[in-house]
Amino acid sequence: TLSAANTVSISVPTEFLQPGQIYIFTVIALNSAGTGPGSESSITIAPTIPSAPENLLISAGASNGEIVLTWDASADNGGSPITGYSVWAFEPGLARDNPLARHWEIAVTESGACSLCSGSQFVHAIKDFEQGKDSAFAVAAQNVAGEGPSSQILLDVPTALGEITV
Numbered sequence: 643t644l645s646a647a648n649t650v651s652i653s654v655p656t657e658f659l660q661p662g663q664i665y666i667f668t669v670i671a672l673n674s675a676g677t678g679p680g681s682e683s684s685i686t687i688a689p690t691i692p693s694a695p696e697n698l699l700i701s702a703g704a705s706n707g708e709i710v711l712t713w714d715a716s717a718d719n720g721g722s723p724i725t726g727y728s729v730w731a732f733e734p735g736l737a738r739d740n741p742l743a744r745h746w747e748i749a750v751t752e753s754g755a756c757s758l759c760s761g762s763q764f765v766h767a768i769k770d771f772e773q774g775k776d777s778a779f780a781v782a783a784q785n786v787a788g789e790g791p792s793s794q795i796l797l798d799v800p801t802a803l804g805e806i807t808v
Contacts, residue, residue, distance in 0.1 A: 661787075662689040662721020689722035691790040692783040695764070698793040700779060709768045713781050713793060722785040726750050729766050734778045734796055744768070 659665060664686045671678035695713040703710045709731075716724060727750065732743035739745070748766060764781075771777075782792035 656687075659687045660721055661687050663687055687721065689785060689787045690720040691788045692716040692720045692722075692724055692785050693718040694791045694793045695727065695781045695783055696793065697763075698779070698781055698795050700795055700797055703767050703769070705769075707769065707771050707773060709771045709779075709797075711766045711768070711779055711781065711795075712763045714763060716783040716790060719783070720785050720787055720790070722787060724750050724783050724785055726784045727764060727766075728780075728782045728784065728789060728792075730780045730792075731768055731771070732778050732780070734776050736778075738778070738780045738792065738794075 667683050667685070668680040669683070670680045693716045695716050698711065698713045701710050701712070702708070711729065713727075727748040729746045729748060730738040730743050732738050732740060736742070746766060746768075748764065766781075776797065778794060778796050780792040780794045783790050
């Protein structure tokens, strides 16, 4: 007979469990008659949002008015593959998602690669960019859990090609 007097509840720390992974726990009963069958239970630790992309850099493009952003993949994908990146260009001091901001979505393949890459770096060229105006740029990774924090870079946009200062 099972009663509250002869049951045991045990808590196990779970901070070592990784997001997006399935873990199986087995509980068995042991008494004077021996060991009972195991009861299997599985849990899935839900994925979290990815970390910010790393090493965001900016350079002049091949033509006047072109800015090129490059970045490395997020170090932590949150336990789920990166599905894409959001890129913004906006006025410094304003929110990246303000109505005047420019926004692009960069798709990523199932393997985490992108068609707009140079080696291991992601690349996004912004054409017809207004020269001589300070701007901010941000890049954020996305997975099934949502969009992570962004890497951000400020730029004093030059009026001549090749004179970028960060």
